[in-house]
Amino acid sequence: MRPDAWWAQPLLIFVGLSTFVAYSTWAAFQGQHYYSGPYLSPFYSPEFFGDSPHSWFGPKPSWWPAWMIWSPALLILWAPGGFRLTCYYYRGAYYKSFWSDPLACTVGEPRKHYRGEQSFPLIMQNVHRYFLYLAMLFLIFLSHDVWKALWFADSSGKASFGIRVGTLVLALNVIFLGGYTLGCHSFRHLVGGVLDQLSRAPARQKTYNCVSCLNRRHMLWAWMSLFWVGFSDLYIRMCSMNIWTDLRIL
Protein backbone atom coordinates (compact mmCIF):
# COMPACT_ATOMS: atom_id res chain seq x y z
CA MET A 1 0.00 0.00 0.00
CA ARG A 2 1.25 3.46 -0.86
CA PRO A 3 2.25 5.39 2.25
CA ASP A 4 1.77 8.81 0.60
CA ALA A 5 -1.44 10.85 0.56
CA TRP A 6 -2.76 9.14 -2.60
CA TRP A 7 -6.33 9.84 -1.50
CA ALA A 8 -5.90 13.63 -1.60
CA GLN A 9 -6.26 14.10 -5.38
CA PRO A 10 -9.33 11.89 -5.88
CA LEU A 11 -10.93 13.50 -2.84
CA LEU A 12 -10.28 17.01 -4.16
CA ILE A 13 -11.71 16.04 -7.55
CA PHE A 14 -14.75 14.47 -5.88
CA VAL A 15 -15.40 17.60 -3.83
CA GLY A 16 -14.74 19.94 -6.78
CA LEU A 17 -16.94 18.11 -9.28
CA SER A 18 -19.70 17.43 -6.75
CA THR A 19 -19.82 21.11 -5.77
CA PHE A 20 -20.02 22.16 -9.40
CA VAL A 21 -22.71 19.62 -10.29
CA ALA A 22 -24.76 20.59 -7.22
CA TYR A 23 -24.49 24.33 -7.90
CA SER A 24 -25.10 24.11 -11.65
CA THR A 25 -28.12 21.85 -11.18
CA TRP A 26 -29.57 24.23 -8.60
CA ALA A 27 -28.86 27.25 -10.82
CA ALA A 28 -30.31 25.56 -13.90
CA PHE A 29 -33.60 24.84 -12.15
CA GLN A 30 -34.01 28.35 -10.75
CA GLY A 31 -35.27 29.90 -14.00
CA GLN A 32 -34.81 33.40 -12.60
CA HIS A 33 -32.03 35.89 -11.83
CA TYR A 34 -30.06 34.56 -14.76
CA TYR A 35 -29.70 37.90 -16.51
CA SER A 36 -28.81 41.37 -15.45
CA GLY A 37 -28.74 44.31 -17.86
CA PRO A 38 -26.78 43.17 -20.92
CA TYR A 39 -25.42 40.08 -19.13
CA LEU A 40 -26.78 36.58 -19.61
CA SER A 41 -25.60 33.70 -17.45
CA PRO A 42 -23.56 31.15 -19.45
CA PHE A 43 -25.78 28.43 -17.94
CA TYR A 44 -28.68 29.98 -19.85
CA SER A 45 -26.96 30.97 -23.08
CA PRO A 46 -28.20 30.69 -25.77
CA GLU A 47 -31.66 31.35 -24.37
CA PHE A 48 -33.94 29.86 -27.01
CA PHE A 49 -37.11 30.40 -25.03
CA GLY A 50 -37.54 32.47 -21.88
CA ASP A 51 -38.76 35.65 -20.32
CA SER A 52 -35.59 37.70 -20.54
CA PRO A 53 -34.75 40.21 -23.29
CA HIS A 54 -32.08 37.74 -24.45
CA SER A 55 -34.64 35.14 -25.52
CA TRP A 56 -34.48 34.20 -29.21
CA PHE A 57 -37.98 32.85 -29.78
CA GLY A 58 -40.07 34.38 -27.03
CA PRO A 59 -41.39 32.97 -23.73
CA LYS A 60 -41.78 29.38 -22.54
CA PRO A 61 -43.00 27.24 -25.46
CA SER A 62 -46.52 25.86 -25.33
CA TRP A 63 -45.28 22.35 -26.12
CA TRP A 64 -43.29 22.17 -22.88
CA PRO A 65 -44.94 19.41 -20.76
CA ALA A 66 -46.98 20.89 -17.90
CA TRP A 67 -45.64 18.33 -15.42
CA MET A 68 -42.02 19.34 -16.06
CA ILE A 69 -40.27 22.16 -14.26
CA TRP A 70 -39.48 24.90 -16.74
CA SER A 71 -36.16 26.68 -17.02
CA PRO A 72 -34.48 27.94 -20.18
CA ALA A 73 -31.25 26.28 -19.05
CA LEU A 74 -32.78 22.81 -19.33
CA LEU A 75 -32.97 23.18 -23.11
CA ILE A 76 -29.25 23.69 -23.55
CA LEU A 77 -27.18 22.54 -20.57
CA TRP A 78 -27.08 18.93 -21.75
CA ALA A 79 -24.70 19.93 -24.53
CA PRO A 80 -21.82 21.47 -22.51
CA GLY A 81 -22.60 18.90 -19.79
CA GLY A 82 -22.19 16.09 -22.30
CA PHE A 83 -18.97 17.62 -23.57
CA ARG A 84 -17.47 17.59 -20.09
CA LEU A 85 -18.90 14.19 -19.21
CA THR A 86 -17.27 12.56 -22.23
CA CYS A 87 -14.04 14.61 -22.07
CA TYR A 88 -10.94 12.42 -21.87
CA TYR A 89 -9.58 14.34 -18.88
CA TYR A 90 -12.80 14.23 -16.87
CA ARG A 91 -13.33 10.57 -17.71
CA GLY A 92 -10.03 9.62 -16.13
CA ALA A 93 -10.77 11.89 -13.19
CA TYR A 94 -14.29 10.77 -12.36
CA TYR A 95 -13.63 7.09 -12.98
CA LYS A 96 -11.18 7.39 -10.12
CA SER A 97 -12.99 9.77 -7.80
CA PHE A 98 -16.58 8.62 -8.23
CA TRP A 99 -16.22 5.02 -9.33
CA SER A 100 -12.91 3.97 -7.75
CA ASP A 101 -11.85 2.49 -11.06
CA PRO A 102 -9.11 2.59 -9.75
CA LEU A 103 -9.14 4.78 -6.63
CA ALA A 104 -5.61 5.94 -7.45
CA CYS A 105 -2.61 4.44 -9.25
CA THR A 106 -1.68 1.03 -7.72
CA VAL A 107 -4.23 1.43 -4.93
CA GLY A 108 -6.66 -1.14 -6.28
CA GLU A 109 -10.41 -1.11 -6.61
CA PRO A 110 -13.43 -2.58 -4.89
CA ARG A 111 -14.75 -4.72 -7.76
CA LYS A 112 -13.48 -7.65 -9.79
CA HIS A 113 -15.55 -7.27 -12.95
CA TYR A 114 -14.28 -4.76 -15.49
CA ARG A 115 -15.35 -3.84 -18.99
CA GLY A 116 -13.83 -0.39 -19.34
CA GLU A 117 -14.85 1.50 -22.45
CA GLN A 118 -14.69 -1.64 -24.55
CA SER A 119 -18.44 -2.32 -24.37
CA PHE A 120 -21.77 -0.77 -23.39
CA PRO A 121 -22.38 1.56 -21.60
CA LEU A 122 -18.98 3.27 -21.55
CA ILE A 123 -18.39 2.61 -25.23
CA MET A 124 -20.79 5.54 -25.67
CA GLN A 125 -17.99 7.86 -24.53
CA ASN A 126 -16.84 7.70 -28.15
CA VAL A 127 -19.54 10.25 -28.94
CA HIS A 128 -17.25 12.93 -27.50
CA ARG A 129 -16.40 14.54 -30.84
CA TYR A 130 -20.08 15.29 -31.51
CA PHE A 131 -20.33 17.13 -28.19
CA LEU A 132 -17.18 18.98 -29.28
CA TYR A 133 -18.98 20.29 -32.36
CA LEU A 134 -21.77 21.57 -30.13
CA ALA A 135 -19.30 23.08 -27.67
CA MET A 136 -17.75 25.04 -30.55
CA LEU A 137 -21.17 26.53 -31.30
CA PHE A 138 -21.52 27.51 -27.66
CA LEU A 139 -18.20 29.35 -27.86
CA ILE A 140 -19.68 31.48 -30.63
CA PHE A 141 -22.84 32.20 -28.64
CA LEU A 142 -20.87 33.06 -25.51
CA SER A 143 -18.53 35.33 -27.48
CA HIS A 144 -21.60 37.15 -28.77
CA ASP A 145 -22.74 37.53 -25.15
CA VAL A 146 -19.43 39.26 -24.37
CA TRP A 147 -20.09 41.66 -27.24
CA LYS A 148 -23.54 42.40 -25.84
CA ALA A 149 -21.97 42.90 -22.40
CA LEU A 150 -20.09 45.89 -23.80
CA TRP A 151 -23.25 47.92 -24.39
CA PHE A 152 -25.13 49.42 -21.47
CA ALA A 153 -28.49 51.16 -21.73
CA ASP A 154 -28.97 54.48 -19.92
CA SER A 155 -32.25 55.65 -18.40
CA SER A 156 -33.55 56.76 -21.82
CA GLY A 157 -32.81 53.32 -23.23
CA LYS A 158 -29.89 54.45 -25.37
CA ALA A 159 -27.02 51.94 -25.41
CA SER A 160 -23.47 53.17 -24.97
CA PHE A 161 -20.15 51.38 -24.95
CA GLY A 162 -18.68 50.47 -21.59
CA ILE A 163 -16.69 47.91 -19.70
CA ARG A 164 -17.80 46.75 -16.30
CA VAL A 165 -16.60 43.97 -14.03
CA GLY A 166 -19.35 41.74 -15.47
CA THR A 167 -17.97 42.29 -18.96
CA LEU A 168 -14.59 41.02 -17.81
CA VAL A 169 -16.18 38.08 -16.01
CA LEU A 170 -17.95 37.00 -19.21
CA ALA A 171 -14.85 37.65 -21.36
CA LEU A 172 -12.68 35.53 -19.08
CA ASN A 173 -15.33 32.85 -19.23
CA VAL A 174 -15.00 32.68 -23.02
CA ILE A 175 -11.19 32.66 -22.78
CA PHE A 176 -11.17 29.79 -20.29
CA LEU A 177 -13.84 27.84 -22.15
CA GLY A 178 -11.96 28.49 -25.39
CA GLY A 179 -8.72 27.18 -23.89
CA TYR A 180 -10.54 24.09 -22.71
CA THR A 181 -12.59 23.42 -25.85
CA LEU A 182 -9.85 24.19 -28.37
CA GLY A 183 -7.39 21.99 -26.47
CA CYS A 184 -9.74 19.00 -26.62
CA HIS A 185 -8.13 15.67 -27.56
CA SER A 186 -10.77 15.02 -30.22
CA PHE A 187 -10.18 18.44 -31.75
CA ARG A 188 -6.43 17.77 -31.75
CA HIS A 189 -7.10 14.56 -33.65
CA LEU A 190 -9.48 16.14 -36.13
CA VAL A 191 -7.29 19.11 -37.01
CA GLY A 192 -4.15 17.10 -37.65
CA GLY A 193 -3.60 14.13 -35.37
CA VAL A 194 -5.31 11.91 -37.90
CA LEU A 195 -2.55 12.60 -40.46
CA ASP A 196 0.79 10.80 -40.53
CA GLN A 197 2.38 13.37 -42.82
CA LEU A 198 1.37 16.69 -41.34
CA SER A 199 4.10 18.52 -43.24
CA ARG A 200 2.02 18.11 -46.39
CA ALA A 201 -0.75 20.24 -44.84
CA PRO A 202 1.02 23.30 -43.38
CA ALA A 203 -2.16 25.06 -42.20
CA ARG A 204 -3.34 21.94 -40.39
CA GLN A 205 0.13 21.44 -38.95
CA LYS A 206 0.12 24.95 -37.44
CA THR A 207 -3.37 24.39 -36.04
CA TYR A 208 -2.30 21.01 -34.67
CA ASN A 209 0.68 22.60 -32.92
CA CYS A 210 -1.55 25.30 -31.37
CA VAL A 211 -4.12 22.74 -30.23
CA SER A 212 -1.34 20.51 -28.85
CA CYS A 213 -0.04 23.48 -26.90
CA LEU A 214 -3.44 23.97 -25.25
CA ASN A 215 -3.86 20.22 -24.88
CA ARG A 216 -0.72 19.94 -22.74
CA ARG A 217 -2.56 21.99 -20.06
CA HIS A 218 -5.97 20.44 -20.70
CA MET A 219 -6.54 19.61 -17.04
CA LEU A 220 -5.77 23.17 -15.99
CA TRP A 221 -8.09 24.63 -18.64
CA ALA A 222 -10.77 22.14 -17.63
CA TRP A 223 -10.73 23.25 -14.01
CA MET A 224 -10.34 26.97 -14.69
CA SER A 225 -13.23 26.96 -17.13
CA LEU A 226 -15.39 24.85 -14.81
CA PHE A 227 -14.84 27.18 -11.88
CA TRP A 228 -15.26 30.33 -13.94
CA VAL A 229 -18.43 29.31 -15.72
CA GLY A 230 -19.97 28.66 -12.29
CA PHE A 231 -18.64 31.97 -10.97
CA SER A 232 -20.00 33.83 -14.02
CA ASP A 233 -23.47 32.52 -13.23
CA LEU A 234 -23.05 33.44 -9.58
CA TYR A 235 -21.85 36.95 -10.46
CA ILE A 236 -24.82 37.66 -12.74
CA ARG A 237 -27.21 36.12 -10.20
CA MET A 238 -25.84 38.34 -7.44
CA CYS A 239 -26.04 41.44 -9.65
CA SER A 240 -29.58 40.53 -10.69
CA MET A 241 -30.60 40.17 -7.03
CA ASN A 242 -28.93 43.54 -6.26
CA ILE A 243 -26.62 41.89 -3.75
CA TRP A 244 -23.45 42.75 -5.69
CA THR A 245 -22.85 46.03 -7.51
CA ASP A 246 -21.44 45.75 -11.01
CA LEU A 247 -18.63 48.34 -10.96
CA ARG A 248 -17.91 50.39 -14.06
CA ILE A 249 -14.31 50.28 -15.29
CA LEU A 250 -14.64 52.27 -18.53
Next chain:
Amino acid sequence: MMKTAMFRIWRGDGQNGEFRDYTAEISEGMVVLDAVHQIQAKQANDLACRWNCKAGKCGSCSAEVNGMPKLMCMTRLNELPLDKPVTIEPMKAFPIIKDLVTDVSWNFRVKKKIRKFKPRPPDAPDGTWRMVQEDIDRVQEFRKCIECFLCQDVCHVLRDHHKHEEFIGPRFIVYTAALEMHPLDTENRLEDLKKAQGIGYCNITKCCTKVCPENITITDNAIIPLKERVVDEFYDPLKKLLRLLRP
Protein backbone atom coordinates in the same frame (compact mmCIF):
# COMPACT_ATOMS: atom_id res chain seq x y z
CA MET B 1 28.26 7.31 12.61
CA MET B 2 26.71 6.43 9.26
CA LYS B 3 23.04 7.06 8.73
CA THR B 4 20.92 3.95 8.26
CA ALA B 5 17.49 3.22 6.81
CA MET B 6 15.14 0.29 7.03
CA PHE B 7 14.13 -1.58 3.85
CA ARG B 8 11.18 -3.94 3.80
CA ILE B 9 11.82 -6.29 0.88
CA TRP B 10 9.57 -8.99 -0.55
CA ARG B 11 11.20 -12.41 -0.31
CA GLY B 12 9.68 -15.45 -1.92
CA ASP B 13 8.37 -16.94 -5.12
CA GLY B 14 4.99 -17.08 -6.83
CA GLN B 15 3.54 -19.43 -4.23
CA ASN B 16 4.87 -18.24 -0.88
CA GLY B 17 6.58 -15.17 0.36
CA GLU B 18 6.80 -12.46 2.98
CA PHE B 19 8.28 -9.05 3.62
CA ARG B 20 11.59 -9.07 5.49
CA ASP B 21 13.25 -6.09 7.09
CA TYR B 22 16.86 -5.14 6.38
CA THR B 23 18.90 -2.19 7.52
CA ALA B 24 21.33 -0.53 5.15
CA GLU B 25 23.84 2.25 5.59
CA ILE B 26 22.97 5.17 3.41
CA SER B 27 25.10 7.93 1.99
CA GLU B 28 24.62 10.94 -0.27
CA GLY B 29 23.50 10.18 -3.81
CA MET B 30 22.41 6.62 -3.09
CA VAL B 31 19.56 5.08 -5.04
CA VAL B 32 17.27 2.21 -4.03
CA LEU B 33 19.25 -0.23 -6.16
CA ASP B 34 22.43 0.68 -4.24
CA ALA B 35 20.70 -0.23 -1.01
CA VAL B 36 19.44 -3.51 -2.49
CA HIS B 37 22.96 -4.35 -3.64
CA GLN B 38 24.34 -3.54 -0.21
CA ILE B 39 21.75 -5.80 1.42
CA GLN B 40 22.51 -8.50 -1.16
CA ALA B 41 26.25 -8.25 -0.44
CA LYS B 42 26.11 -8.11 3.34
CA GLN B 43 22.89 -9.65 4.60
CA ALA B 44 21.02 -11.64 1.98
CA ASN B 45 23.26 -13.18 -0.65
CA ASP B 46 20.32 -15.07 -2.12
CA LEU B 47 18.21 -11.96 -2.75
CA ALA B 48 17.20 -12.08 -6.41
CA CYS B 49 17.14 -8.78 -8.27
CA ARG B 50 17.36 -8.05 -12.00
CA TRP B 51 19.55 -5.11 -12.99
CA ASN B 52 22.01 -4.08 -15.64
CA CYS B 53 22.93 -0.50 -16.53
CA LYS B 54 22.26 1.47 -13.32
CA ALA B 55 21.56 4.44 -15.56
CA GLY B 56 17.83 4.21 -16.24
CA LYS B 57 18.32 2.98 -19.78
CA CYS B 58 18.05 -0.81 -19.72
CA GLY B 59 14.71 -1.06 -17.94
CA SER B 60 15.77 -4.11 -15.94
CA CYS B 61 15.44 -3.02 -12.32
CA SER B 62 11.71 -2.28 -12.36
CA ALA B 63 10.05 -2.85 -9.00
CA GLU B 64 7.56 -1.22 -6.68
CA VAL B 65 9.07 1.19 -4.21
CA ASN B 66 6.66 2.33 -1.51
CA GLY B 67 3.83 0.96 -3.62
CA MET B 68 4.69 2.84 -6.82
CA PRO B 69 6.30 1.24 -9.89
CA LYS B 70 9.78 2.69 -10.28
CA LEU B 71 13.21 1.92 -11.66
CA MET B 72 15.27 1.15 -8.55
CA CYS B 73 18.36 2.68 -10.13
CA MET B 74 16.63 6.01 -10.68
CA THR B 75 14.92 6.32 -7.30
CA ARG B 76 17.09 8.37 -5.02
CA LEU B 77 16.84 7.70 -1.32
CA ASN B 78 16.67 11.40 -0.49
CA GLU B 79 13.33 11.51 -2.34
CA LEU B 80 11.85 8.92 0.02
CA PRO B 81 10.67 9.31 3.61
CA LEU B 82 13.34 7.34 5.46
CA ASP B 83 11.73 7.66 8.90
CA LYS B 84 9.57 4.68 7.88
CA PRO B 85 10.72 1.44 6.23
CA VAL B 86 11.07 1.69 2.45
CA THR B 87 8.98 -1.07 0.90
CA ILE B 88 10.45 -2.82 -2.15
CA GLU B 89 8.41 -5.48 -3.91
CA PRO B 90 8.25 -7.06 -7.36
CA MET B 91 5.92 -5.80 -10.09
CA LYS B 92 2.41 -7.06 -9.39
CA ALA B 93 1.18 -7.34 -12.97
CA PHE B 94 3.54 -10.25 -13.73
CA PRO B 95 4.22 -13.65 -12.15
CA ILE B 96 6.97 -13.63 -9.54
CA ILE B 97 10.00 -15.81 -10.27
CA LYS B 98 11.92 -15.03 -7.10
CA ASP B 99 12.06 -12.05 -4.74
CA LEU B 100 12.17 -8.91 -6.91
CA VAL B 101 12.38 -10.75 -10.23
CA THR B 102 9.24 -11.22 -12.29
CA ASP B 103 8.52 -13.11 -15.49
CA VAL B 104 7.86 -10.41 -18.08
CA SER B 105 7.91 -12.77 -21.08
CA TRP B 106 4.19 -12.16 -21.71
CA ASN B 107 5.21 -8.75 -23.03
CA PHE B 108 7.49 -10.25 -25.66
CA ARG B 109 4.76 -12.63 -26.81
CA VAL B 110 2.34 -9.69 -27.15
CA LYS B 111 4.86 -7.70 -29.17
CA LYS B 112 5.20 -10.51 -31.71
CA LYS B 113 1.48 -10.34 -32.44
CA ILE B 114 1.52 -6.68 -33.48
CA ARG B 115 1.53 -6.15 -37.24
CA LYS B 116 5.01 -5.26 -38.40
CA PHE B 117 6.20 -2.06 -40.06
CA LYS B 118 5.13 -2.03 -43.72
CA PRO B 119 6.68 0.88 -45.57
CA ARG B 120 5.37 2.33 -48.81
CA PRO B 121 7.46 1.65 -51.95
CA PRO B 122 10.83 3.47 -51.86
CA ASP B 123 10.80 7.14 -52.89
CA ALA B 124 14.12 6.99 -54.74
CA PRO B 125 15.55 4.53 -57.32
CA ASP B 126 18.28 3.57 -54.83
CA GLY B 127 15.62 2.06 -52.57
CA THR B 128 15.57 4.83 -49.97
CA TRP B 129 12.80 7.00 -48.58
CA ARG B 130 12.46 10.70 -47.85
CA MET B 131 10.89 11.91 -44.63
CA VAL B 132 10.39 15.29 -43.02
CA GLN B 133 11.65 15.57 -39.45
CA GLU B 134 8.39 17.20 -38.31
CA ASP B 135 6.51 14.10 -39.42
CA ILE B 136 8.73 11.79 -37.44
CA ASP B 137 8.90 13.90 -34.23
CA ARG B 138 5.75 12.31 -32.87
CA VAL B 139 7.07 8.79 -33.42
CA GLN B 140 10.46 9.59 -31.95
CA GLU B 141 8.88 10.29 -28.58
CA PHE B 142 7.60 6.72 -28.55
CA ARG B 143 10.98 5.34 -29.56
CA LYS B 144 12.39 6.54 -26.23
CA CYS B 145 10.71 3.57 -24.53
CA ILE B 146 13.18 1.36 -22.67
CA GLU B 147 10.68 -1.46 -22.11
CA CYS B 148 10.90 -1.36 -18.34
CA PHE B 149 7.18 -2.37 -18.29
CA LEU B 150 6.41 -0.04 -15.39
CA CYS B 151 3.45 1.27 -17.41
CA GLN B 152 2.17 -2.28 -17.83
CA ASP B 153 2.61 -2.86 -14.11
CA VAL B 154 0.71 0.25 -13.02
CA CYS B 155 -2.15 -0.30 -15.50
CA HIS B 156 -5.13 -1.48 -13.45
CA VAL B 157 -6.53 -3.41 -16.42
CA LEU B 158 -3.54 -5.76 -16.20
CA ARG B 159 -2.62 -5.35 -12.55
CA ASP B 160 -6.04 -5.66 -10.91
CA HIS B 161 -8.22 -7.20 -13.63
CA HIS B 162 -5.64 -9.49 -15.24
CA LYS B 163 -6.91 -8.86 -18.77
CA HIS B 164 -3.63 -10.05 -20.26
CA GLU B 165 -5.43 -12.04 -22.94
CA GLU B 166 -7.67 -9.17 -24.02
CA PHE B 167 -5.58 -6.03 -23.56
CA ILE B 168 -2.04 -5.34 -24.74
CA GLY B 169 -1.34 -2.60 -22.20
CA PRO B 170 0.13 0.90 -22.54
CA ARG B 171 3.59 -0.24 -23.62
CA PHE B 172 2.26 -1.93 -26.72
CA ILE B 173 -0.20 0.80 -27.50
CA VAL B 174 2.83 3.09 -27.57
CA TYR B 175 4.61 0.57 -29.79
CA THR B 176 1.59 0.38 -32.10
CA ALA B 177 1.35 4.19 -32.17
CA ALA B 178 5.00 4.38 -33.25
CA LEU B 179 4.17 2.12 -36.21
CA GLU B 180 0.70 3.43 -36.98
CA MET B 181 1.73 7.11 -37.00
CA HIS B 182 4.94 6.51 -38.92
CA PRO B 183 4.92 8.59 -42.11
CA LEU B 184 6.15 5.66 -44.23
CA ASP B 185 3.95 2.95 -42.79
CA THR B 186 1.00 1.66 -44.81
CA GLU B 187 -0.34 -1.07 -42.51
CA ASN B 188 -3.72 -0.69 -40.77
CA ARG B 189 -3.75 -1.90 -37.16
CA LEU B 190 -7.01 -0.29 -36.08
CA GLU B 191 -9.16 -3.40 -36.21
CA ASP B 192 -6.59 -5.28 -34.11
CA LEU B 193 -6.51 -2.39 -31.65
CA LYS B 194 -10.27 -2.41 -31.29
CA LYS B 195 -10.78 -6.15 -31.07
CA ALA B 196 -7.84 -8.40 -30.16
CA GLN B 197 -5.79 -5.71 -28.44
CA GLY B 198 -8.67 -4.16 -26.50
CA ILE B 199 -7.80 -0.46 -26.57
CA GLY B 200 -11.28 0.22 -25.21
CA TYR B 201 -10.26 -1.28 -21.88
CA CYS B 202 -8.10 1.75 -21.19
CA ASN B 203 -10.10 4.19 -19.10
CA ILE B 204 -7.53 6.97 -19.21
CA THR B 205 -6.28 6.92 -15.64
CA LYS B 206 -2.95 8.33 -16.88
CA CYS B 207 -1.10 6.17 -14.35
CA CYS B 208 1.11 4.87 -17.17
CA THR B 209 2.17 8.40 -18.06
CA LYS B 210 2.86 9.13 -14.40
CA VAL B 211 5.30 6.25 -13.93
CA CYS B 212 7.14 6.38 -17.28
CA PRO B 213 10.85 6.95 -16.52
CA GLU B 214 11.35 8.31 -20.04
CA ASN B 215 8.54 10.84 -19.57
CA ILE B 216 6.66 9.60 -22.62
CA THR B 217 3.23 11.21 -22.66
CA ILE B 218 1.67 7.80 -23.13
CA THR B 219 -1.98 8.65 -22.60
CA ASP B 220 -2.23 11.97 -24.42
CA ASN B 221 0.12 11.26 -27.30
CA ALA B 222 -0.33 7.54 -27.95
CA ILE B 223 -3.45 6.04 -26.36
CA ILE B 224 -5.97 8.83 -26.94
CA PRO B 225 -4.86 9.53 -30.54
CA LEU B 226 -5.23 5.81 -31.31
CA LYS B 227 -8.60 5.71 -29.56
CA GLU B 228 -9.63 8.60 -31.80
CA ARG B 229 -8.44 6.72 -34.90
CA VAL B 230 -10.50 3.72 -33.79
CA VAL B 231 -13.50 6.05 -33.41
CA ASP B 232 -12.90 7.32 -36.96
CA GLU B 233 -12.88 3.79 -38.30
CA PHE B 234 -15.66 2.12 -36.31
CA TYR B 235 -17.87 4.50 -34.33
CA ASP B 236 -18.23 7.79 -36.19
CA PRO B 237 -21.18 7.67 -38.63
CA LEU B 238 -20.14 10.92 -40.31
CA LYS B 239 -16.68 9.55 -41.04
CA LYS B 240 -18.23 6.39 -42.42
CA LEU B 241 -20.44 8.47 -44.70
CA LEU B 242 -17.45 10.51 -45.84
CA ARG B 243 -15.57 7.31 -46.64
CA LEU B 244 -18.50 6.12 -48.75
CA LEU B 245 -18.61 9.40 -50.66
CA ARG B 246 -14.83 9.77 -50.91
CA PRO B 247 -13.35 6.28 -50.83
